[in-house]
Amino acid sequence: MWCKRCQQDAPGIANGEGGMACARCGSTVRTSPTAAGEKRSADEMAALASAALADDAPTTDTWQLDAELTEAERLLAAFSPLAVPADASLVIASQAARTHRFDPEVKRRDELEKPPAIGGFVAWILLLAGTMALVCGGVLIGWSLYAGRAALWNLGLPILLAGQAGLLLGVVLQLVRIWQNHRAAAERLAAVDRQLGDLEQTTTLLGNTYGAGSSTFFAHLAEGASPHLLLADLKGQMDLLAMKMSGK
Structure with missing residues (x-):
């Protein structure tokens, strides 16, 4: 160069x-x-x-669309036939049994709220002792009036007053025990009613698993059923659709 x-x-x-x-x-x-x-x-x-x-930079609309697609994929995966066991009725029955199982805390609370036996025993003792003291004091006062003995009057009047107080206290304790028994019986009846409602709901869920399709869902929707029941209807319809698709 x-x-x-x-x-x-x-x-x-x-x-x-x-x-x-x-x-x-x-x-x-x-x-x-x-x-x-x-x-x-x-x-x-x-x-x-x-x-x-x-x-090509992602915008807000693109991110929102990606989030919606991700949510849709998650819902499809949750309700896909692969995520549903073969025997859906057994799964729903087991879930209902676990959900509506008798709560030991409720049973323990009912046992704690049950009126103690010693309270009834004390009430009966007070009633018996008060009645005996009332009768004894009345007899002494009557005898003092009949025989004119002031000493019997002085002895019978305190016994009569003590008997009246004991009798009144025993009646109050007995009324309290009766009220407690009534409340415990009402709570047990309410618990039985709740268990019957749970049993009815479980039976409805089992019937809707292989029920009459969309008619059941719209019927419950018109009746204002709970979201759990509507979700069970939709799940039963998806199970039926999955079974039909797998059969084809």
Whole structure:
């Protein structure tokens, strides 16, 4: 390569500007049009790539759509035939049995609220002792009036008053015990009613598992049924659809 500054042939090296420089003096000898064009083309390609990346950047609508698609896939996976056991009735029956099992805490609470036997025993003792003291005091007072003995009056009056107090206290305790028995019986009846309602709901769930399709769902929807019952209707319909699709 001929260098104008060195006035001789010198080996050329490529510089950073896309041209050729002299290896001895470092002056630029000439700029390669091809290299310049390639550099310009590379810059244009980089600009186009940046614009394409800017256009492909995810927007808020894209993120929202992705979130909705993810939620739809999750729901489809939850209600897919692969997620439903073969015998759906046994699964619902077991779930209902676990859900509506008699709670030991309720049983323990009923046992704690049951009136203690010692309370009834004390009430009967007070009633018996009060009645005996009342009768004894009355007899002593009557005898003192009949015989004119003031000592019997002084002895019979305190016994009579103590008998009345004991009798009144025994009656109050007995009334409290009767009220407690009535409340315990009402709570037991309410518990039985709840268990009957749970049994009816379980039977309805089992019947809706292989029930009459969408008519059951719309009937319960018109009646204002609970969301759990409506969900059971939909699950039963999806189970039927899965069984029909697997049969085909």
